[in-house]
Amino acid sequence: MTSSLIEELRRLAAQSAPEECCGLLLGDEPLAVAQSCANVSDEPRRRFEIDPVALIAAHKAERAGGPRLAGYFHSHPEGPAEPSFTDRALASGDGRVWAIVGAGEVRFWRDGAGGLELLSTVVTDG
Template sequence: MHVIMTIQVLARMLSEAQAALPRECCGILLGTGNRFTEARPAANVHPEPETHFEIDPQALIDAHRAARAGGPQVVGYYHSHPTGAAEPSATDRAMASGDGRVWAIVGTDKVSFWQDTPDGFRALSYLVEES
């Protein structure tokens, strides 16, 4: 499986990660199937945001409510590792639910995409479209 997004979605995740330094940014990936149409920033409400993330529960509720009303679906999440690699950390692995959603992780030098499967994270390839 691979994921598809516009350059704007990728740029949004990168800019949010940069703006959040030295903390982790986080947000919700919206779209349909394997196509992301929006990276929606959310507040990181974790008490230790320099090394952990927790998406604001109200942002998740609002996104799911909008999806039920016909808006874009919640297809995944993103967060950053300000001083680390763009791969799931031990904390990410412990917090994963195995729900099949996509996690985008912004590391110090790149973005990677992972599917949260019941057997652990599976690396995904991605395509970026101009618009």
């Protein structure tokens, strides 16, 4: 991933605290970009739910030749950059990347058939 993506994710998390930020990762790795979305969860301090209108728009744009929906991101304002119990329960196995921001770091996870698996990350200036 690029250092600019990681810094943008940290910035969005800090800006949204104490609520969880969330959004989409668009484009191809390692040059994906973050698109912030509204967190429409009933409990935005404890959970995230990406605005379904933004998610549907991203899928439509991808089908029309726009940027690929590479994955999703969200923050844990009071926790580590690791999937919570809820995150693991909501994982769909779609193969996309989840970026989680917490405790000052950003970690990337693959949503695979076996659940969320930590990815090794190489940071480039990109």
